[in-house]
Amino acid sequence: MKIKQYHWHHFFGGIALLLLIVQLLSGSVLTLFYSPHLNEAYASVQYLYNELSAVAWIRDTHRWAALLLVLAVIMHFIRSFLRKDYLIRESKTLWLTGVLLFLPLLGFLITGFILPWEWRGYWFMEMVPNYAGEIPLIGPSLSQFLLDAFTMPRALVVHVVILPIITLVLIDIHTLSKIKRRAGGLSLYLREHGLFATPFLLIIGALAYALPMPTQDPAIIPMPLEGERIPTAEWFVLIFYAPYLYFKGFMATLFGFYIPFAIFLVLAIFPYFLKTKTSRTGDRTEHEHHVAGRKKKILVRVLAPLRKVLGERTLVKTAGALTVFLVAMALFVPLYTVSYASPTMGCNSCHNLTAGNRMGLPPPTFKDRELNPNLKDNTFMVEHWFYPQVVW
């Protein structure tokens, strides 16, 4: 019973854990076929699409699971936030590790986009140092360091060794250690939840099959705006650059960097400045706290007639679910309105080998901002990504 309760509270957290396992498995397969060299990386990905369709499907699964993982993590965060998990003393470490986990997640996304080394990967590789350069004081040297340090094998090692280790340590503190202490441990947890997870796995598999990344060029060349409106994991990184569509210089940096960074810091540490509730007997008391807190809410009293019809429990649950839904929409609707124009699959329409080597493969002179001043022009880079048919 207790496990069930815990499970439903952390429904999205459980999904995130499951998707992380999907990423671990699919990623392991992909490493076997990937070649981390500037001249071979893209060819090694194309090879999958032309010769090994099962592995290409695994790659698309890896991409879709990445998107759904970010969504699940955000939903898990919203629910924990609204449930005020951070007020419980024992949960503060869980809160902090949870928020910190956003960092390796972002790292996974960025390195993951770079690895295929088509023009999207090239774009991200150039934009990360530009972005880091905006940080006060250390920015310029950090930016230079990132440019100097970048090599394909290093990006791969960060993606498949360093970030997984950081994630594992944080996840262990965040949740695994708790699961392992329960009777049956991790293996029972996985067996119990595996069946429940099957529909989600089927959905991911179907998405990956129906909407693959077109990488068969020059045999199949997409249209410039292809992939518009189809959500991808890229959106969650592009959204930080989107202010360059509307502002220039400091204002763009304000919205794209300073404000998100400040929000992140506040979210990570604010529980440490609040009064704590102590729960001596673990999850159960936590739960009772929440229920008691909710019952007092005036809103619930105002809704008395509805309570009669639905019953107390259902009403509280519906109100809770509705709040989660509204907060999630407040985040995802702006994300969609800004990002839907990103033609994720269209880059290859111009950037493919039939358009010549210069347009087909990221040039060997990448990183060189003297030879290619576009690379340090954030406005060009962002406008070109969102509106490649207009700005180039």
Ligand code: HEC
């Ligand atoms: C309509 C054709 C077209 C599409 C579609 C297109 N590009 Fe480009 N792109 C160009 C041209 C042409 C240039 C060269 C501009 C120049 O050098 O003045 C360019 C330049 C670039 C550059 C600057 C660096 C360089 O080496 O020139 C990057 C990065 C880039 N594109 C990435 C992308 C990405 C990412 C996408 C998909 C979101 C994309 N492009 C879609 C035509 C296109």
